[in-house]
Structure formats: C-alpha cells, structure tokens
Amino acid sequence: MIAKVLAPASRRERMTRRPHLDTIAVDTETTSAAGDVTLPIHLSSTYELAGLDTDLSLEDINPGDGEFLYSRLSNPTRHGLEQELAALEGGERAYAFSSGTAAVATAVLSLVEPGDHVVAFDDLYAGTRRMFETLFRDQLGVDVEFVDATDADAVAAAMTPATELVWVETPTNPRIKLCDIDAIAAVAADYDATVGVDNTFASPYFQQPLSLGADLVVHSTTKYLNGHSDAVGGALITDDPEVAERVEFRQQIALGNMLAPFDSYLISRGIKTLGVRMTRHENNAMALAQYLDDHEHVETVHYPGLESHPQHDLAREQMQGFGGVLSFELAGDMADAKQFLEALETVTLAVSLGGVESLAELPAAMTHEPLSPAARDELGISDTLIRLSVGIEDVEDLRADLERGFAALES
Structure with missing residues (x-):
C-alpha cells in the first residue's frame, strides 16, 4: 500500500511553486556530447560497455549519468523526453509509453x-472505461466502482x-466535466489510496495535478504535448x-511498452511550442464557445471558460487556462449533426485532438x-453532441466554417 501525505500548503500556494513552463518546454536536455540544441535521435538498440563488471546489476545503470545498456530499459532520446515531461509536470520521474x-x-x-477496490470516474474516455471493465474487472478480478467524481463527496x-x-x-471527454483534484486527493489520503489523473485535455501548461495532491499523472502525448x-x-x-519503482519494473521488464526513439524526438520537438500553441488554442476556443453559445441552432455549449459552465469557478481556481476543446449540442437529431459536420471545410472530421489543426467528431457515432x-x-452524450478540438487557425476562418455547417442545416 502506498502512503499518501499532503503537504500543509494551500491549493494556490502549491500551484504557484512552479518555474515558467514556457522556459521548461524549450530548455531541452539533449544528452549529447556534440552540443545539439535539439534532442538527437538515438536508434541503437544496444550500447557498448566499457568492460565486464560481474557485480553490475540493472539498478547500477543510471541514464542520468549517460549510462545505457539496452533500449528497452532506457534510450537516450526517450530519456531526454522523460526529463522534459517530469519537469513540465513538476514530478521526479517520468516514463514515455507507446500510447496513452x-x-x-x-x-x-x-x-x-x-480483489483490490478501485474508484473510477464514470465519465472516463470510452477506451479507458472499457479497459477498466473488461480487463481489470472481468478478467483480473479488480473491484472497479464508477462514480460521479465531479462530486468529491460521491468519491468519499x-x-x-x-x-x-x-x-x-x-x-x-467529451462533456468537459471537471474533478476537484485537491478535494479528491484529501479523500484518498484518508484511505492511503493512490490518486491517478489523466491530464491530457488540459496539458501541463494549464494544469499540474501533482501540485494539487495527485500521486501520478498520465497523458496521451499524441494530443497537446506533441x-x-x-x-x-x-x-x-x-x-x-x-509508484515509480512499480511502474519502471512493469514497463521495462514485464511489458516492454516503451516509446520508440523517433516518436520520442517528435514529441520533444512538439513540446518546444507548447506554450504558444496552448495560448492560441484557448483564445480560439473561447471565441468559438461564445459564438456558439448565442447561436440559434445550438442548445448547449460545454466549455469551462464560459460562466454558464457549472464548474467555471473550479476551473478558474484549479487551472491556469480553460483549454482548447469544447463540445456543443445541436438542435435536431443525428442526421442534422451528420449534415453539419459533412459541410465543414476548414475543420476536419476526425477522431483525436490537440493538434494544430481543428478537428470535429460526433462521439455518439465515433469515439463513444x-x-x-x-x-x-x-x-449526457446525445446524438447531436459535437466535440470540437479547436486548432490554431485564424479564428475568423473557423467561425466562417461553422457558419457553413449551420447554413447546410437551413438548405
């Protein structure tokens, strides 16, 4: 059992003990004697040893000192990315995986x-929820209980x-609901339970769960980090x-599900522009949320930057920005949603999110x-709920494209 201890500091104090993330994102640890200013790609699967040390164990190999043995265990490119990820989230150790x-x-x-008990948010990404139900509950015998974690009392x-x-x-995803990480961490501490937070939608730029009492953070780096x-x-x-010791054993020894060097390089490259991208994502998302909120064809907009969002105050307190993803419900039925989406030209109909390009999807017919x-x-996922990952295009072009979709409903 992993003990949980919360520092005797207020939520705001814990959140403000941070270096500037824009600088962290650019200040890459290259692990290269050549002095590369970008993280080099190391493709070697194995590394030359200086000599044979019969007393050497895996625990003696320290990538932090430039020591490598075999790329399943550690790779210089992946290690550089992991150092960046740890710095961004304010953690001690980071591990890069083949997928979120x-x-x-x-x-x-x-x-x-x-036989262990797990309390999980009932509004998880559909793939994660299926994993908890099918793999952990049905196959491995873990007692998984889903609750409305927007209410810390329900978790308690x-x-x-x-x-x-x-x-x-x-x-x-996709209703843009929020959990009070600080309150949930306090509840978990009373039971010596570990708190894991998927921080993909906010990115470290807008939210740092470890500073709020979480024990571990995960990301699909496919999204905003890349x-x-x-x-x-x-x-x-x-x-x-x-936690680090357990994860390291399972990733490197038991499962071998690490990130490849080239993908590690691409994600490290993407992180350099995280700050400027997230700022633009948020500005565009806020403008479109306000536009949609007043549109006659839209019933509801879900975006924490709007004062109408039921957790707007929590977002202002817990996050440093409101993110680049919103969802909205069209008036009508699934056929109307299909007509709207297929009329878009600038916004691409596709799953995933967090890229520089704007993407739209219909969860009821796609991800969920x-x-x-x-x-x-x-x-609360209706047949007309549309999720919009707002990119960094000119916001007037995005607004015009949404108007093109609404015009298709009137034709």
Missing part, C-alpha cells in the same frame, strides 16, 4: 491486484478499506518513489459508439 492507453494500463497494473462515499486507487480525468498529429505516445509522471445508448444517455 499503454500508460493508463501500466499505471493500473502497477498499483492494484485482484465509495471509498472502502480495500480501495487502492482513485482514477479520474479532468477535464473529461501537438502536430504525427506521433502516437503516452506518458506517466510521478513524484512518489514507490462502443457504449450502449443507455450508457451514453447516462453520461
């Missing part, structure tokens, strides 16, 4: 055993002496040594289609 799904699966496999009511892990996403829709990856960052209609209704 791999990062989530490894985190949970590292922390729970059959679900906790038991057997609870080992609390798992949340904030903001969520930012260019050209590399699939995941990350796990922690400031807990025991595997869920039953009843499950989607329970989560």
Whole structure:
C-alpha cells in the first residue's frame, strides 16, 4: 500500500511553486556530447560497455549519468523526453509509453491486484472505461466502482478499506466535466489510496495535478504535448518513489511498452511550442464557445471558460487556462449533426485532438459508439453532441466554417 501525505500548503500556494513552463518546454536536455540544441535521435538498440563488471546489476545503470545498456530499459532520446515531461509536470520521474492507453494500463497494473477496490470516474474516455471493465474487472478480478467524481463527496462515499486507487480525468471527454483534484486527493489520503489523473485535455501548461495532491499523472502525448498529429505516445509522471519503482519494473521488464526513439524526438520537438500553441488554442476556443453559445441552432455549449459552465469557478481556481476543446449540442437529431459536420471545410472530421489543426467528431457515432445508448444517455452524450478540438487557425476562418455547417442545416 502506498502512503499518501499532503503537504500543509494551500491549493494556490502549491500551484504557484512552479518555474515558467514556457522556459521548461524549450530548455531541452539533449544528452549529447556534440552540443545539439535539439534532442538527437538515438536508434541503437544496444550500447557498448566499457568492460565486464560481474557485480553490475540493472539498478547500477543510471541514464542520468549517460549510462545505457539496452533500449528497452532506457534510450537516450526517450530519456531526454522523460526529463522534459517530469519537469513540465513538476514530478521526479517520468516514463514515455507507446500510447496513452499503454500508460493508463501500466499505471493500473502497477498499483492494484485482484480483489483490490478501485474508484473510477464514470465519465472516463470510452477506451479507458472499457479497459477498466473488461480487463481489470472481468478478467483480473479488480473491484472497479464508477462514480460521479465531479462530486468529491460521491468519491468519499465509495471509498472502502480495500480501495487502492482513485482514477479520474479532468477535464473529461467529451462533456468537459471537471474533478476537484485537491478535494479528491484529501479523500484518498484518508484511505492511503493512490490518486491517478489523466491530464491530457488540459496539458501541463494549464494544469499540474501533482501540485494539487495527485500521486501520478498520465497523458496521451499524441494530443497537446506533441501537438502536430504525427506521433502516437503516452506518458506517466510521478513524484512518489514507490509508484515509480512499480511502474519502471512493469514497463521495462514485464511489458516492454516503451516509446520508440523517433516518436520520442517528435514529441520533444512538439513540446518546444507548447506554450504558444496552448495560448492560441484557448483564445480560439473561447471565441468559438461564445459564438456558439448565442447561436440559434445550438442548445448547449460545454466549455469551462464560459460562466454558464457549472464548474467555471473550479476551473478558474484549479487551472491556469480553460483549454482548447469544447463540445456543443445541436438542435435536431443525428442526421442534422451528420449534415453539419459533412459541410465543414476548414475543420476536419476526425477522431483525436490537440493538434494544430481543428478537428470535429460526433462521439455518439465515433469515439463513444462502443457504449450502449443507455450508457451514453447516462453520461449526457446525445446524438447531436459535437466535440470540437479547436486548432490554431485564424479564428475568423473557423467561425466562417461553422457558419457553413449551420447554413447546410437551413438548405
């Protein structure tokens, strides 16, 4: 069991003890004697040893000192990226994975055993929820309980002496709901339970869960950290040594699900522009959210930057920005949503998010289609709910494209 201790500091104090993320994102540790200003790509699978040391163990190999043995264990390019990720999230150790799904699966496999109890947000990404239900609950015998984690009291009511892990996403996909990380961490501390937070939607630029009491953070680095829709990856960052030890064993020894050097390079390259991208994503998203909020064809807009969002105050307190993803519900039915989406030209119809280009999708027919209609209704995912990942294009062009979609509904 991993003990949980919260520092005796206020939420705002913990959040402000941060260096400037714009500088961290650019200040790459290259691990190169040549003095590269960008992270070089190391493709070697194995590394020459200076000599044969019969007393050498894996624990003696320290990538931080430039020591490498085999790329499954550590690779200079991946190690450089992991140092960046740890710095961005304010953690001690980071691990780069082949996907965000791999990062989530490894985190949970590292922390729970059959018979353990897990409290999970009922509004998880559909793939993550299926993983918790099918793999961990049905196959591995983990007692997974889904609750409305927007209410910390609901999390508290679900906790038991057997609870080992609390798992949340904030903001969520696609309804953009928020969890009070600070309050949930306090609840988990009473049970010595570990708190994991999927921080993909906010990115470290707008939210740092470790500073709010979480034990580990995961990302789909495919999204905002990479930012260019050209590399699939995941990350796990922690400031807990025991969590780090467990994750390291499962990733490097048991599962081998690490990120490849070229993808590590691409994500490191993307991180350099994280600050300027996130600022533009947020500015554009806020402008479009306000535009949609007043549109006659739109019933509801979900974006934490709007005062109408039920957790707007929490967003202002917990986050340093409101992010680049919003969702909205059209008046009409799925056929209307299909007509709207297929009329768009600047915004691309595609799954995923967080790239420089704007993407739109219909969760009920795409990312959340595997869920039953009843499950989607329970989560508030209607047939006309459209998720928009707002890119960095000119906002007037984006607004004009949405008008093109609305015009198609009137034709």
